[in-house]
Amino acid sequence: MRRFITLAGLFIVALALFGRNSSQTTERFTSSSGVFTVSKYKDNIYKISFQPNGYRRNESISDAVILKPEAISRKLPVILRHDSLIVNHRFVIASTFKEGDYRGFKIALHPSEELFGGGERALPLNRRGYHLGLYNKPDYGYGVGAENLNYEVPFLTSSAGYGLFFDNVSKAYVDLGKKNKNILEYGAVSGALDVYVIFGDYKTILHSYYQLTGTQPIPPRWAFGNLMSRFGYTSTAQVTHILAKMTQDTIPVDAVIFDLFWFGDSIKNTLGNLDWVDKNHWPDPKKMIAGFSKQGIKTILITEPYLVEGAKNYEQSLPYLAVDSTGKKPYLLTQFYFGKGGLLDLFRNDAQSWFWQFYKQQMNNGVEGWWGDLGEPETHPADMYHNLKDLGFKRLFSANEVHNFFGHTWTKMLYEKFAKYYPEKRLFSLNRSGYAGTQRYCIFPWTGDVGRNWSGLQAQLPVLLGMSMSGIPYVHSDAGGFAGGNGDSELYVRWLQFAAFTPIFKPHGTALYGVDKTAFSFPSEAALIPEPYRSYAKQAIYLRYRLLPYNYTLGYQQAKNGQPLMSPLYYSYPKDTTANKILNEYMWGKSILVAPIIDKGIKTFTYYLPSGNWYSTLRHHLLAGKQWYTDSCTLTDIPYFYKEGSFIPEDKTLEQAGHYTGNNLNVIYIPSSKPSTYDLFNDDGVSKSSLKDGRYELLHFTSTGFNRKGGTITLSSNHGHYKGQPQQRTIEFTIPLNSQAPFALFVNGKLLKDKNSAWAKDSQHIQYRQGTLHYSFVFSGKPVTLKISR
Numbered sequence: 001m002r003r004f005i006t007l008a009g010l011f012i013v014a015l016a017l018f019g020r021n022s023s024q025t026t027e028r029f030t031s032s033s034g035v036f037t038v039s040k041y042k043d044n045i046y047k048i049s050f051q052p053n054g055y056r057r058n059e060s061i062s063d064a065v066i067l068k069p070e071a072i073s074r075k076l077p078v079i080l081r082h083d084s085l086i087v088n089h090r091f092v093i094a095s096t097f098k099e100g101d102y103r104g105f106k107i108a109l110h111p112s113e114e115l116f117g118g119g120e121r122a123l124p125l126n127r128r129g130y131h132l133g134l135y136n137k138p139d140y141g142y143g144v145g146a147e148n149l150n151y152e153v154p155f156l157t158s159s160a161g162y163g164l165f166f167d168n169v170s171k172a173y174v175d176l177g178k179k180n181k182n183i184l185e186y187g188a189v190s191g192a193l194d195v196y197v198i199f200g201d202y203k204t205i206l207h208s209y210y211q212l213t214g215t216q217p218i219p220p221r222w223a224f225g226n227l228m229s230r231f232g233y234t235s236t237a238q239v240t241h242i243l244a245k246m247t248q249d250t251i252p253v254d255a256v257i258f259d260l261f262w263f264g265d266s267i268k269n270t271l272g273n274l275d276w277v278d279k280n281h282w283p284d285p286k287k288m289i290a291g292f293s294k295q296g297i298k299t300i301l302i303t304e305p306y307l308v309e310g311a312k313n314y315e316q317s318l319p320y321l322a323v324d325s326t327g328k329k330p331y332l333l334t335q336f337y338f339g340k341g342g343l344l345d346l347f348r349n350d351a352q353s354w355f356w357q358f359y360k361q362q363m364n365n366g367v368e369g370w371w372g373d374l375g376e377p378e379t380h381p382a383d384m385y386h387n388l389k390d391l392g393f394k395r396l397f398s399a400n401e402v403h404n405f406f407g408h409t410w411t412k413m414l415y416e417k418f419a420k421y422y423p424e425k426r427l428f429s430l431n432r433s434g435y436a437g438t439q440r441y442c443i444f445p446w447t448g449d450v451g452r453n454w455s456g457l458q459a460q461l462p463v464l465l466g467m468s469m470s471g472i473p474y475v476h477s478d479a480g481g482f483a484g485g486n487g488d489s490e491l492y493v494r495w496l497q498f499a500a501f502t503p504i505f506k507p508h509g510t511a512l513y514g515v516d517k518t519a520f521s522f523p524s525e526a527a528l529i530p531e532p533y534r535s536y537a538k539q540a541i542y543l544r545y546r547l548l549p550y551n552y553t554l555g556y557q558q559a560k561n562g563q564p565l566m567s568p569l570y571y572s573y574p575k576d577t578t579a580n581k582i583l584n585e586y587m588w589g590k591s592i593l594v595a596p597i598i599d600k601g602i603k604t605f606t607y608y609l610p611s612g613n614w615y616s617t618l619r620h621h622l623l624a625g626k627q628w629y630t631d632s633c634t635l636t637d638i639p640y641f642y643k644e645g646s647f648i649p650e651d652k653t654l655e656q657a658g659h660y661t662g663n664n665l666n667v668i669y670i671p672s673s674k675p676s677t678y679d680l681f682n683d684d685g686v687s688k689s690s691l692k693d694g695r696y697e698l699l700h701f702t703s704t705g706f707n708r709k710g711g712t713i714t715l716s717s718n719h720g721h722y723k724g725q726p727q728q729r730t731i732e733f734t735i736p737l738n739s740q741a742p743f744a745l746f747v748n749g750k751l752l753k754d755k756n757s758a759w760a761k762d763s764q765h766i767q768y769r770q771g772t773l774h775y776s777f778v779f780s781g782k783p784v785t786l787k788i789s790r
Contacts (some may be wrong), residue, residue, distance in 0.1 A: 004362055005235050005520070006695055011113070011233050012254060015090070015299035017419055018205060019285040019312075019521050022070060023071055024072050025039050025040075025069040025070065025071055025072060026038065026039050026069070026072070027072065027075075027076050027078065027186075027603070029038075029078065029079075029085060031080060031083040031085075031096070031561065032083055032557060033053055033083065033096055034050055034051050034052040034053050034055070034232065035050070035372075036048060036049070036080065036085050036612070037048055037049040037050075038076055038078050038085075038087070038726060039069040039565075040068060040069060040070050040072060040076055041067050041068070041069050041072075041196070041212065041448055042067075042070070042208060042211065042562075043199070044068075044198060044199040044200050044204065044208060045169075045196060045199075045208055045211075045212065046076070046087055046088070046196070046197045046697040047069065047083065047194060047195075047196050047197075048077070048093065048195050048197060049193065049194045050093075050096055050105070050193040050484050050603075052096065052098065052103060053142055053192075054191070055103065057190045057289045057401075058191065058192050058193070059190075059191055059192060059393055059547065060191065060472060061191060061388065061391065061393070061397075061401075061402060061405060062167050062168065062169050062405065062436070062437075063131070063167050063211060063315045063412075063436070063437065063441055063659040064165075064212075064213050064435060064437035064439070065167060065196070065212050065437070065438040065439070066212070066213065067211055067212045069334070074234075074356075075523070075633070076394070077089060077126075079518065083096075083384075084225070087197055087752070088197075088199055090160075090161075090162075091107075091162055091197055091199075091430065092107065092108040093105050093733065094106045094107060094108045094488070096193075097185075097187070099187065101189045102172075102173070102187030102188060102189060102195060103186070103188065104172075104185065104186040104187035105155060105186050105187050105193070106183050106184070107183065107184040107185075107186075108182065108183065108184075108459055109128075109160075109165075109177055109183060109184055111181075111182070112158050112159075113128065113158055113160045114126040114158070114159040115127050115128045115156050115158055115159075115176050115184070116156065116157045116158075116159075116469055116568075116570075117153065117154065117155050117156045117157050117163075117469045117470040118132050118155070118156055118174065118285060118466065118470060119149075119151055119152035119153035119154075119466065119467060119468060119472075120135075120149035120150060120151045120152065120447060120448070120460065120466065120467055120475075121146070121148070121149065121463065121466050121549040122142060122144050122145055122147075122149070122459035122463050123145070123146075123462055123464055123466075124125055124148040124230075124462060125316070125462055125465060125466060125469075125568055125570070125583060127156075127176050127466075128176050128177050128491070128679045129176060129177050129178055129181070129264065129548045130147065130174065130176050130178055131174075131175045131176070131178040131179070131344075131642050132147065132148065132152075132173060132174050132175075132176065133147070133148040133152070133172075133173050134147065134152045134154050134166075134171070134172035134173055134174060134188075134404065134758040135152065135172070135403060135404065136150055136152055136169045136376040136403065136404050136406075136407065136412060136433045137149070137150065137376055137378075137676065138150055138374075138376060138378055138432075138448055138449060139448065139449070140449045140483055140486055141449060141450070141451040141482075141483035141718065142448070142450055142451060143204050143450070143451045143453065143455030143456045143458070143459050143460065144448070144455045144458050144459045145459075146459065148434040149447065149448055150376055150433050150445075150447070150448040151407070151432060151433050151445050151467065151475075152404065152491070153170065153403050153435070153436050153437055153467070153470035153471065153473065154166040154172065154174065154186075154210060154436065155470050155471055156174070156176075157202060157205050157206070157469060159574075161199060161200065161201065161259050161270075162197055162198060162199050162200075163197070163200075163205035163206075163209060164186075164195055164196070164197060164198075164207070165195065165196040165209065165212065165213075165436065166186050166188075166194070166195050167192070167194045167195070167436065168191045168192060168193065168194065169190045169191060169401075169402055169403070169404045169405035169408075170188045170189050170190040170191045170400060170401045170402070170403065170404070170436060171189045171190075171400040171401075171403055172186065172187060172188035172189065172404075173186070173187055173788070174186045176446055178271065183196075184505075186540075187729065189398075189401065189652070190398075190400070191401065196212060196468055198458060200213075201574060201654045202469075202570065202571050202574055202647045203571065205774055206469065206471065206492075206562065206564065206571075207561070208241050208461065209471050209562075210471060210562030211440070211562070212394065213436055213437040213471060214437060214439065214440030215428065215439065215440065215473075215558055215559050215560070215561075215562045216439040216440060216443075216473050216558055216559060217424065217442055217559055217688070217691075218555045218558075218559045218690070218691060219426060219428065219442070219444070219474070220368075220369075220425075220658075220685060220686055221379070221428040221548075221552055221657050221658060221660060221685030221686070221765065222255060222298055222656070222657045222658035222685070223254075223255075223369075223428050223444070223504065223506075223507075223657070224254075224544075224548055224551050224552055224555070224657045225252065225253070225254030225255070225505070225507040225544070225545065225548075225656055225657030225658065226251070226252055226253050226254055226394045226505055226507075226541050226544065226545075227253075227254060227255045227257055227300070227505065227507075227523060228242070228243070228253045228255065228257065228507070228524075228525055229247065229256070229257035229259070229506055229507065229508040230257050230259070230508060230509060230510075230511040230525070231259045231482070231508065231509065231510045231511060231512065232259025232260060232261045232511070232512075233256075233258055233259065233261060233262075233471070234261045234265070234281060234283035235282065235717045236282055236283065236284075236285075236288045237280065237281075239256060239258075239288075240276065240291070242525055242527070242528065242655075243256065243292075243297070243670055244523070244527060245527040245528065246256065246526070246527045248278075249526070249527040249534070249538065249560045250538075251525075251526050251527055251541055251655070252545055252654065252655070252656050252657075253297055253368060254296070254298060254367065254564070254656050254657050254658055255297060255298040255299070255300050255368070256298075256300070256429060257300040257301075257302070257371060257430075257506070257508070258299070258300065258301050258305065259455065260301050260302055260304075260373075261281075261283075261515075261751040262282065262301055262302070263274060263275060263276065264277060265278050265281065265753075266280065266515070267338070267515070268308075268337070268338050269308055269309075269310055269311070269338070269339040269790050270308070270311060270338075270339075271304050271306045271307060271308045271311060271338050271339065271341065271401070272306070272307030272308055272311030272314050272317065272341065273311050273312040273313065274303070274312065274313055275361075276314060276359070277312060281724070285365060285437055286366060287304070289365055289366035289367065289654070290366055290515060293366055293629060293774060294698040296656045296658050296659055297656075298368035298428075298658070299366060299367050299368055299369075300367070300368065300369035300370065300428065300430070301362055301367050301371065301680075302371040302372075302373050303323075303359070303370060303371070303372055303598065304338075304372070304373050304374045305336065305343055305344045305346060305355075305357070305372075305375060305377060305406075305410060306333075306341055306343055306344070306374060306377075306402070307321075307340070307341050307342060307344070308336070308339035308340060308341030308342050309339060309341055310339070313358075314341060314342075314472055316354075317342065317344065317354070318330050318342070318546060319346055319350075320345060320348065320350060320351035320354050320355075320656055321342035321343060321344060321345060321351075322342065322344070322345040322384050322385060322399075323384075323385050323386075323387070324383065324384070324385065324387050325383055325385060325395070325396075327385060327387075327396050327590050327643055328433070330342050331343070331381070331383075331384045331385070333379055333381070333735060335379070336347055336379045337378075337379070339378040342433060343377055343379075343380070343384065345386050345387055345408050346406065346410050346413060346758060347386050347390065347391060347405075347406075347409055348387055348389075349385060349387050349390045349400065352413045352417070354485055355413070356413070356414075356417045356474070359375075359414070359417070359418075360421065362621070363421075363422075368428065369427075369428035369429070369430070369699055370412055370414060370427075370428070370429050370430065371429075372407070372411065372414070372429065372430065372432075373429040373431075373432065375407035375410050375411075375431050375432060375434075376403070376406070376407060376432075376433045376658065377403070377406050377431040377433075379645065380399045380406070380552050381399060381746065381767045382398060382399055382400050382613070383398070383399070384398070385397065385398055385399070386398075386399070386400040388402070389419055394627075396659035396735050400697075401498060402495055403413060404435050405435055406433070407431055407432075407433030407434045407435065407438070407696040408434045408435035408437070408438045408441075408734065409496070410431065410436050411431050411434055411441045411442075411443045412438070412441045412544055413426065414441075415427050415429065415441035415442055416441075419688075422483070423686055423688065424689065425686065425687075425688060426442070426686060426687070426688050427442040428442070428444065428779045429441070429442050429443055429444060430443075430445070430446060431443050431444075431445055432445055432447075432448050432470065433445070434472070436470075436471065436577050437471055438472070439471060439474070442472060442473070443476045444475070444476070444503075444504055445467070445472060445474070445475050445476075446476055446477060446478055446504070446506065446508075447460060447475060447476070447477045447478070448482075449462065449478075449482045450477060450478060450481055450482050450483065450485050450665065451481060451483050451485075452480065452481025452482060452483055452484050452485030452488075452491070452509055452510070452520075452522065453481065453484065453485060453486075453488075453491070453726075454491060454550065454599065454600055454687055455496065455753070456481045456482075456483075456500040456513065456597070457481065457491065457495050457498065458598045458599075460477045460498065461474070461583060461584060461586065461596070461598070462583065463477070464476070464477065464502060464566055465566060465567070465568045465586055466604055468564045468565065468566045468567060469564070469567070469568065473558050473564055473565050474503040474504060475503065476499070476501070476503050476504035476505075476506060477495075477499065478507070478508040478509060479495050479496050479498075479499035479505065479506060479507040479524075480492045480495045480496065480508070480509050480522075480524055481495060481509055482508060482509050482510060483509075483510060483619045483788075484510075484520055484628055485509070485510075485520050486520070487520075487522055487643040488570050488600075489529055489530060489533035489602070490527060490532065490533070490600060490601075490635060492504050492507075492522075492537065492538070492713045493533050493536045493537050493635055494539065494596070494597050494598065494635075495507075495549075496526070496540040497596060497597070497638045498594075498596040498598065499535075499540070499544075500540045500541075500543050500544040500547075500638070501592070501594045501596070501640065502565075502566065503565045503566065503589040504530060505541075505544050505547055506537065507525065507526070508524050509522055509523075509524045510522070511523055511524060526538055526541060528598050532635075533635075536635055536636055539635075539636065542654060543638065545651060545654045545655075545657065546651055546652075546654065546760075547648075547650060547667060547684075548648045548651045548657055549649035549650065549651055549660075549662060549665060549680060550589065550591075550592075550648055550650070550655075551565075552660075552681065552682075552685075553649070553679070553680055553681040554588075554589050555681075556681035556691070556696075557583065557589070557681075561689065563589075563590070563675065565589065566586055566587070566588060567587045568582075568583075568586055568587075568680075569582050569585055569586065569593075569610060570588065571587070572587055572590070572610070573610040573611065573749060576610050576626070576721055578608060579608065579610045584598060585607060585608065588640070590643070590646075591642060591643050591646035591647075591648060591678075592640055592641070592642060592646075592648070593609065593610075593614065593640065593641040593643065593789070594639070594640045594641075594779075595607040595640070595641075596638075596639070597637075597638075597639065597673050600605060602633055602669065603634075604630055604631065604632050605630070605631060605633045605639060606628060606629065606630045606697075607628070607630075607631075608627070608628050608629075609618035609624075609626070609627060609629065609641065610625050610626065610644060610755065611626050611643075612625045612672075613625060613644040613670075614641040614642065614643060614644065614646050615641060615642040615644070615736055616631075616641055617638075617639075617640055618631055618633075618637055618639060618667075619631070619639065619641070619774075620770070621738050621771070622644070622670070622671075622736070622738055623641070639740055641671045643669060643670065643675075644670050644671065644672035645671075645674055645675075645676035645705075646668075646669070646670050646676070646678070647667055647668070647669050647676070647678035647680075647701040647703075648667070648669075648670075649665055649666070649667050649680050650666040650667070650668065650669075651664070651665065652664045652665065652732075657685075658685065660685070661724065661726050662680075662682050662726065662729060663728070663729050663730065664709055664730045665729060665730070665732070665733060666731075666734055667732070667733055667734065668681075668734045668735075668736075669701075669703065669713055669734070669735050670732060671706040671737065672703070672705060672706065672712065672733065672738065673702075673705050673706065673707055674705050675702070675703060675704055675705045676703050676705070677700070677701065677702045677703075679695075679698045679699070679700055680698065680699040681696060681698060681703070682696060682697045682698075682699070682722070683695060683696035683697070683722045683724045684723045684724050684725075687722075687723075690722060694720060695720070695721065695722040696722055697717060697718060697719070697721070698717070698718040698720065699715060699716075699717055699722040699779075700714075700716045700717065701713065701715055701716070702714045702716075706788075707713060708790060709785065709786040710744075710789040710790045711783060711787075711788060711790055712786065712787045712788075713733065713785070713786045713787075714783060714784070714785045714786075715731070715779060715783065715784045715785075715786075716783040716784075719781060727780065728772060728778050728779060728780040729778070729779045729780075730776065730777075730778055730779075731776070731777060731779050732774055732775065732777075732780075733773070733775045733786060734772060734774055735772065735773045735775075735788070736771060737772065737773055737788075738771055739773055741753030743789060743790055744788070744789040744790075745773075745775070745786070745787070745788055746767065746785075746786070746787040746788075747775075747777070747784065747785070747786055748783075748784060748785050749785070749787075752766060753766060765777065773788070
């Protein structure tokens with residue numbers, strides 16, 4: 001029996017040894033069961049690889065890590081004691097093991113340690129005490145409590161000051177103290193036993209993880225708009241009629257997403273057509289898409305990696321399908337929901353090139369974005385085999401050995417092919433499955449076929465926040481819910497209100513009507529919802545568009561710095577024990593706290609605000625933090641709060657995101673006694689290399705901090721340039737002053753208002769209403785300083 005080393009007993013000092021080979025990047029430690037190899041990637045990042053005695057299937061298939069190990073110039077802070085590996089004085093791999101088909105690590109846990117992340121789970125954010133499967137799989141109609149969903153990420157963060165990334169793409173699991181409360185156990189059926197240990201606080205760990213695996217490029221700006229979608233549009237006449245209704249109701253739309261009816265007239269037996277085969281329902285797709293484009297609306301099509309018998313391209317696909325154990329015969333799926341058929345072996349270059357031709361054909365028709373479905377893969381029998389020769393491996397790999405890498409490889413394929421043919425264009429690629437590192441290939445994952453009920457909505461907070469803390473920044477849900485339902489318009493409204501503060505805004509649900517009368521149908525488009533709910537939904541959509549400058553800047557901050565778009569309160573307030581326990585509030589960026597209503601019939605709601613002061617958009621004044629509050633709440637109310645010191649830019653035009661220029665902005669500043677800064681990002685919204693080439697502008701806002709005597713705000717520009725940049729912008733500063741009227745206002749040193757001026761009767765450029773100062777001006781790049789004196 002192995003002896004487990006507790007962290008309390010570890011006191012070691014790493015000796016500095018010089019004179020090593022400057023190119024050496026690893027140190028080896030031999031135990032009774034195998035060899036540990038340790039590499040250093042940063043001062044706080046270590047890779048531990050274990051090679052068990054006699055283990056032969058130790059291939060490292062993953063390409064998740066892009067950071068390179070550092071040359072070792074001094075002894076690493078690592079020791080082996082009684083077959084336990086100790087890193088950095090405190091992290092302990094207590095033992096290794098082999099049980100059945102699984103091999104892996106056992107890691108010692110503190111009694112009070114909390115563990116977060118691990119991908120899509122409708123579980124509490126602290127996953128200590130759970131046994132988590134690491135095997136991407138769908139869960140139709142899921143709600144609260146679903147443990148394993150479409151996109152699992154083997155990356156965890158501990159409250160004890162470290163993170164773990166188990167870089168293995170095979171079927172695996174991680175037991176977080178369910179089997180043994182003092183042990184984290186990771187096991188995989190095949191592949192290299194590699195774990196990256198990242199030391200630091202929550203923010204340092206996530207930032208370091210992004211250094212390892214890459215951040216997500218800035219999306220096309222239109223992706224932050226309202227994406228109109230349903231399961232599914234069945235004809236040109238239908239979709240153009242619904243778009244006309246949206247236009248009539250002044251509801252902006254930036255894209256239309258087509259589900260599987262674009263390539264067939266039924267749900268089953270059509271996968272693999274990959275073309276508009278039904279000319280009765282789609283007489284001229286190219287003309288239809290061009291018509292959308294003239295309205296500023298992008299077209300997005302679904303694809304699947306399966307082809308079924310009888311489909312247009314099935315016979316042609318046979319040489320490119322995954323095979324049976326002989327390696328020669330295409331594997332025939334006989335229990336696949338959509339029909340008998342096969343799965344493309346997308347690990348092969350020739351299969352990728354064959355598949356890509358169909359993408360290229362539709363982009364020649366004007367298609368702008370893609371939706372990859374069933375990419376777990378949804379049906380992936382253990383006796384199906386894949387050829388990884390193009391990745392440098394000679395043997396065939398079983399489905400379980402590569403399962404979690406399939407969606408990643410598909411998304412990477414699309415990214416690389418798209419970059420080759422459209423080098424200056426940003427890719428929009430929906431896919432519900434991937435792996436660690438897929439974010440750098442522009443994946444926009446949705447959370448699968450969630451139930452269209454209140455449990456489904458409630459499940460989205462832990463699913464989205466868990467994924468965000470797992471390094472997948474653009475996760476989102478089918479707003480309104482997808483599966484089942486009973487026509488609950490209140491649910492639809494509350495879901496859209498929540499979705500307004502998530503990375504992608506995409507209402508999508510089952511609306512089959514005559515195609516399948518047994519399935520419950522409900523529209524996803526706000527224009528088709530009955531009043532008064534339609535108006536409430538429109539307000540949520542308008543809010544989404546109003547916050548476009550803020551949201552688009554979040555995309556810049558993710559790409560440049562690895563900042564999450566969504567984060568749980570524990571991430572920003574780790575020392576606040578109350579905030580750490582809250583599951584139904586989160587931060588949207590660094591400046592907005594959201595407390596979505598996720599229960600039916602709510603008339604009042606109770607919420608907690610962390611330390612500092614917060615501006616309530618419902619009460620319209622500042623509230624002190626570290627306190628609980630209770631407010632009344634109607635269906636029109638969306639509870640969200642601005643953090644003190646924040647600058648919140650809003651678009652006043654409410655145009656489509658694709659047409660946004662940023663030439664008419666309202667910038668809300670929430671006074672704080674502390675200095676603060678904010679950079680607002682603008683570029684052309686489409687160019688892939690704008691960040692790398694410096695083709696963008698940053699508007700820099702600073703505040704000296706406000707006290708009883710007033711304060712100063714300054715706006716300046718980095719003078720960056722890009723195509724379509726406005727020569728000047730109309731900007732309004734909005735500053736809530738909690739009813740303490742300023743007695744003087746200076747702009748660039750010039751006195752515009754003194755204590756004898758009548759604020760309420762002034763011109764449109766300067767107004768003071770209900771305790772809030774409004775000052776409008778034209779900004780052409782020269783610094784503007786606003787000084788308020790009381």
